[in-house]
Amino acid sequence: MAHEKLAEKLGDYFARLGAGKAHKIKPRDVEKVIAKLRAWRDALATEAVSKPEKAERLEHKIKAADELIERAEWLRAEIADEHPD
Amino acid sequence: MTRYAPQAQLALILGLLALAFWLSADFQRIAAGVAVFLLGMVMLEDGFKGLGGSLLERLLARATGNLPRAMGFGVLATTVTQSSSLVSVIAISFLSAGLISLQAGLGIIFGANLGTTTGAWLIAGVGLRVDIAAYAMPMLAFGAVLMFQSQPAARGSGQVLLGIGLIFLGIAFIKDGFDAFSARFDLTRLALTGLSGLLVYTLIGAAATVVMQSSHATMLLVITALATGQISYENALAVAIGANIGTTVTALIGAASANYQGKRLALGHLIFNLATAITALVLIVPLRITVDWVSDWLGIAADDFALRLAVFHTLFNCLGIALMVPVMARLLSFLERRIAPPAPSVSKPRYINAGLGSFPVTILTALQKELRHLHENAARLISEGLNLRLEDLTQSKDIALTVARAREPIQLDFERRYEEKVKSLHAAIVEFVAQKATLSLPAPVLTRLQELRDAAGALVRAVKAAKHMRDNTHRFTTAEKGEITALYDGLRHEIAHVLVAIERLEATAPEERSSLWIDQERRALEEGGRDTTRAAESALQTRRISASDATSFLNDSGYAFEAMRALLEAAQRAYRTDDAAEGEIERLLELDEDEMEAQKESSLS
Numbered sequence: 102m103a104h105e106k107l108a109e110k111l112g113d114y115f116a117r118l119g120a121g122k123a124h125k126i127k128p129r130d131v132e133k134v135i136a137k138l139r140a141w142r143d144a145l146a147t148e149a150v151s152k153p154e155k156a157e158r159l160e161h162k163i164k165a166a167d168e169l170i171e172r173a174e175w176l177r178a179e180i181a182d183e184h185p186d
Numbered sequence: 187m188t189r190y191a192p193q194a195q196l197a198l199i200l201g202l203l204a205l206a207f208w209l210s211a212d213f214q215r216i217a218a219g220v221a222v223f224l225l226g227m228v229m230l231e232d233g234f235k236g237l238g239g240s241l242l243e244r245l246l247a248r249a250t251g252n253l254p255r256a257m258g259f260g261v262l263a264t265t266v267t268q269s270s271s272l273v274s275v276i277a278i279s280f281l282s283a284g285l286i287s288l289q290a291g292l293g294i295i296f297g298a299n300l301g302t303t304t305g306a307w308l309i310a311g312v313g314l315r316v317d318i319a320a321y322a323m324p325m326l327a328f329g330a331v332l333m334f335q336s337q338p339a340a341r342g343s344g345q346v347l348l349g350i351g352l353i354f355l356g357i358a359f360i361k362d363g364f365d366a367f368s369a370r371f372d373l374t375r376l377a378l379t380g381l382s383g384l385l386v387y388t389l390i391g392a393a394a395t396v397v398m399q400s401s402h403a404t405m406l407l408v409i410t411a412l413a414t415g416q417i418s419y420e421n422a423l424a425v426a427i428g429a430n431i432g433t434t435v436t437a438l439i440g441a442a443s444a445n446y447q448g449k450r451l452a453l454g455h456l457i458f459n460l461a462t463a464i465t466a467l468v469l470i471v472p473l474r475i476t477v478d479w480v481s482d483w484l485g486i487a488a489d490d491f492a493l494r495l496a497v498f499h500t501l502f503n504c505l506g507i508a509l510m511v512p513v514m515a516r517l518l519s520f521l522e523r524r525i526a527p528p529a530p531s532v533s534k535p536r537y538i539n540a541g542l543g544s545f546p547v548t549i550l551t552a553l554q555k556e557l558r559h560l561h562e563n564a565a566r567l568i569s570e571g572l573n574l575r576l577e578d579l580t581q582s583k584d585i586a587l588t589v590a591r592a593r594e595p596i597q598l599d600f601e602r603r604y605e606e607k608v609k610s611l612h613a614a615i616v617e618f619v620a621q622k623a624t625l626s627l628p629a630p631v632l633t634r635l636q637e638l639r640d641a642a643g644a645l646v647r648a649v650k651a652a653k654h655m656r657d658n659t660h661r662f663t664t665a666e667k668g669e670i671t672a673l674y675d676g677l678r679h680e681i682a683h684v685l686v687a688i689e690r691l692e693a694t695a696p697e698e699r700s701s702l703w704i705d706q707e708r709r710a711l712e713e714g715g716r717d718t719t720r721a722a723e724s725a726l727q728t729r730r731i732s733a734s735d736a737t738s739f740l741n742d743s744g745y746a747f748e749a750m751r752a753l754l755e756a757a758q759r760a761y762r763t764d765d766a767a768e769g770e771i772e773r774l775l776e777l778d779e780d781e782m783e784a785q786k787e788s789s790l791s
Contacts, residue, residue, distance in 0.1 A: 106781050110774050121336055122629035124766035134771045137700040145706075158683075161713045165706040172775050 104175050111179060131177040135170060142166035199397060215363030220403055223356025227400055230349030231272045233342050253514065256290040257507070260297020268305055268353075268402065270298040270433070274455070279543040282448040283552035284536075289518055291451045296458060296507050299430070303500040305402045306426075309357065309409050310492035319358035325351030338628055357406060364414040379420065384467060387421040391428020396435045404429040405499065413492045422491070423470065426499050427463045434459045445539045446528060450521040457517065462506030469505075477501060533606045535559075535614040546631040549622055550764075553638050556615060557645075557760050558692070563607040564645045565685050568652040568749065570596045572659050572678050579682045580689050589679045595664045600653055608649050615642040630766055641759035648752035652681070655742040655749075662735075669730040673722060673739050677746040680714055684750045688757045696764065704758040705776050711754065712782065715747050 117123035142163060149159040206213045263273045274295060281291040312318070325347045332344025395404045408425045411417040417425070434456040444452070466473060477498045486493045510517065528534075537555040542548050569576045573596050574589065582588040619639040623632060655677070662674040687707050691699055722743065726736040758776060762769050 106778070107774065114770060114774060117629075121338070124630050124770055126767045126770050130765075130767040131771055134700060134702070134768055134775070137698065138702060140698070141700070141703050141706075158710055158714070161710040162706040165709040169702055169705060169775060173771070176771065176774060 104172060107172055107176065108179075111176070115183070126180055128177050128181040131173060131180055135173045135177065138166060138170050138173060142170065212363050212366040215366065216360050216407075219356045219359030219361075219363055220398065220407065221356070222352050222359060223403055223406060224398060224400060226349045226352030226354075226356055227269065227402060228349075229345050229352055230267065231269045233345030233347075233349050253289060253293045253511065256286075256293025257297035257300075260294040260299075261301040262297075263294075264298040264301025265304045268308075270302040270401070271399075273298045273301070275543050276545055276548070278444050278448040278451055279545050279548045281451050282445045282539055283542055283548050284447070284555070285548065285551060288447060288450055288454075288521065289514065291447075292454045292458070292514070292517070295451065295455045296510065299459070299462075300500070300503045300507060302401060302433075303496070303503050306405045306409060306496040306499045307493075309406050310413075310496045313354070313357045313361075313406075317358075318354045318361075322351040322354035322358065325354065357410070360406060360410045361414075364410050364416060379418075383418075383421055384424045384470060387424035388428040388431070388463070388467065391425035392432035393428075394425070395429045395432025401429040401433040404432065409492045409495055412495055419491045419494070422495050423474065423498055424467075426495060427466050427502065430459045430503070431463050446525050450525045453525065454517060454521050458506060458510050461509060462502060465505060465509060466502040473498065473502060473505070533563075533610045535611060535618070538614065538618045544622075544625045544627070546627055549627075550631065550634055550638070553615070553618065553635065554760065556611070556618075557638055557641055557756075560608065560611045560615065560642055560645055561688070561756065561760065563611060564649050565688070565753075567598075567600070567603050567608060567649055568681065568753075569685060570598050571600055571652050571656045572681060573663060574678060574682060576685065579686055582686075585682050585686060586675075586679050589675050589682055592678075593664055593666075595660060600656060604649055604653065608646060612642050612646050615639060630769075634762070634769070637759045637762065641756040644752040644756035644759070648749040648756065651745045651749035651752065654745040658738050658742050669725045670735045670739065673718075673725065673731070674742070676718060676721065677743060680711070680718070681746055681750055681753075684711070684753050688753065691757060691761055699761060700763065700768075701758045701761045701772050702775055704754050704761065708751070708754050708758075708777070708782065711747070711750055715743075718743055718747075 114123055114126075118125060145159050145163050145166060149156050149163065152159070203217060207217070260273060260277075264270045267273065277286070277291045277294040277298075280286045281288065286294075329344045329346075329348030329351055332340050333348055335341055335344065391404055391408070394407070395401050398404065405426065408417060408422050408429075412419065412422045434452075438452050438456060477494055480501065481490075481494045481497050482488075484497070486497065535556055536559055537552040539552075542552055566576050569579060573594065574592050575596075578588055578592070579585060616639060619635050622635055627635075659674055659678065662670050663678065665671075684707065687704075691703060719740070722731070722736055722739050725731045726733065731739070762772055
């Protein structure tokens with residue numbers, strides 16, 4: 102399973118939510134986080150073009166950003182199923 | 187002797203109460219009414235804290251722009267909550283945390299004083315005219331059911347309803363008590379006229395407010411006594427003035443544990459109320475004429491002294507504001523001169539203190555600021571421990587070059603600096619969180635408190651790890667020693683890069699940044715760690731460094747990466763967004779240790 106650990110954490114979150122110990126997440130909240138991640142990824146890509154000496158380090162970060170965006174999109178879909186806006 | 191003063195005072199009050207109960211059964215009803223009323227006030231205050239404490243704090247944070255806005259907030263918040271002490275305590279805690287200016291704090295206090303006069307209007311205009319106990323009953327029943335629910339909103343609403351119900355019931359008890367009391371006694375025989383009456387009843391009003399810790403309770407008693415003819419109108423006016431003086435004692439007690447700003451606010455409150463009271467006493471005759479004129483204009487009957495007292499209460503508080511606002515600049519200057527700030531110290535907490543109360547936004551904001559203070563101390567110590575200047579790094583356009591040029595040793599007693607500027611602050615944060623964790627705060631707030639405490643712990647770990655590599659870094663980077671110098675410069679560069687990345691996050695507007703950016707730094711760091719190890723192995727294989735130097739380097743490389751991981755862990759927790767939902771998302775998305783390890787293994791394979 103691609104997001105096994107994340108699914109496990111999401112299960113814990115829903116349990117906390119049910120017990121009134123967590124704040125409710127809506128799909129639009131996840132959208133906001135994705136927008137921030139995309140903005141950061143774009144900034145890294147721009148920096149990689151202007152600073153080739155940092156390209157390798159920035160590539161690692163861009164790769165990490167892409168993976169985070171993918172995880173966030175998976176989360177948005179899961180949240181939308183459970184708690185639509 | 188003074189050691190036993192509180193016990194003696196309590197014994198005296200209880201003794202006097204017992205004597206009064208023995209002398210009059212009706213007095214028991216009045217005293218029980220006051221007790222129920224005070225219980226209702228406490229319940230109402232707790233309910234508003236639970237229901238809208240955060241809302242009040244958010245509104246208050248915006249009421250800092252100018253004096254009229256701050257005063258408007260004070261009037262509105264006190265009118266809604268009917269608790270000037272709740273509003274005053276929030277203002278003191280905000281000021282103590284450095285979230286509002288002293289002027290805004292004073293504006294809120296002035297407004298709260300005016301807002302508290304609405305209580306007199308409610309008691310005189312509604313409380314004494316209808317069968318208020320009939321309204322209390324359903325409120326008590328609904329309130330009790332709601333109060334035992336687990337949802338914070340339902341619990342808060344229940345406490346508010348129960349509070350209002352108890353206040354109504356208290357008013358009804360007092361009213362009934364005075365009605366019965368009036369049939370047997372005539373307290374107006376104790377009435378005093380002239381200057382002596384004014385002074386004696388002002389003192390009685392102040393003392394009653396200090397004992398009951400509530401000017402509302404004093405006003406309730408005096409208005410009810412006035413309505414049942416148990417006190418003369420003239421003496422009732424003096425009691426109202428005294429209540430305003432007495433209420434400052436509560437504020438002074440509250441400010442005892444606050445920082446210098448909270449103490450300034452309490453002193454300003456005292457000056458405002460004393461100046462208002464003295465002016466009202468001096469101008470009592472023209473004030474009374476004005477009250478009559480305003481009351482006639484409002485259509486209040488000539489013998490409706492209860493409502494006329496409410497007019498007086500409002501007018502003399504307005505008079506106080508009219509007197510103090512023009513001299514606000516001088517008042518501020520006096521308070522700032524009178525209570526000087528403590529000498530700035532990097533080793534003592536600047537933002538967290540006992541005066542922050544139990545308000546979630548204030549507690550978390552102050553703690554976040556203190557954590558930033560700790561980070562600054564830690565980052566400076568780590569960089570100077572590696573012979574780097576933090577300012578040079580944050581201003582550098584080429585960090586690698588800045589690091590390579592930093593060959594000048596920085597003289598530093600690392601252990602002493604750690605004790606004075608990191609450990610002491612960390613201890614204060616741990617103690618603060620432990621104290622606040624005992625309060626009945628919402629679960630997400632407690633989670634955030636623990637997260638910030640853990641961030642402080644991570645910063646301490648980072649400093650300790652950096653300390654271990656100081657000697658060798660000093661040895662190999664203060665003079666050019668070939669490949670080993672380049673390797674150590676590489677480690678210094680990595681640490682410098684992490685410190686600069688955190689500063690970059692700090693400089694980004696909170697609504698634009700995400701703590702997940704740190705996750706990318708963490709993953710890039712793990713990749714960098716492998717490169718560093720490979721570089722050292724390669725240098726050893728080609729005999730560009732000795733085996734002894736390679737061992738030192740690999741050990742120090744471990745410490746360096748431990749320090750960087752801890753710095754990033756602290757930053758990830760510290761820069762968690764204030765938005766509760768987004769904070770939950772960030773916690774879900776960030777990689778934990780197992781996931782990070784799994785990623786490391788998959789990229790190696």
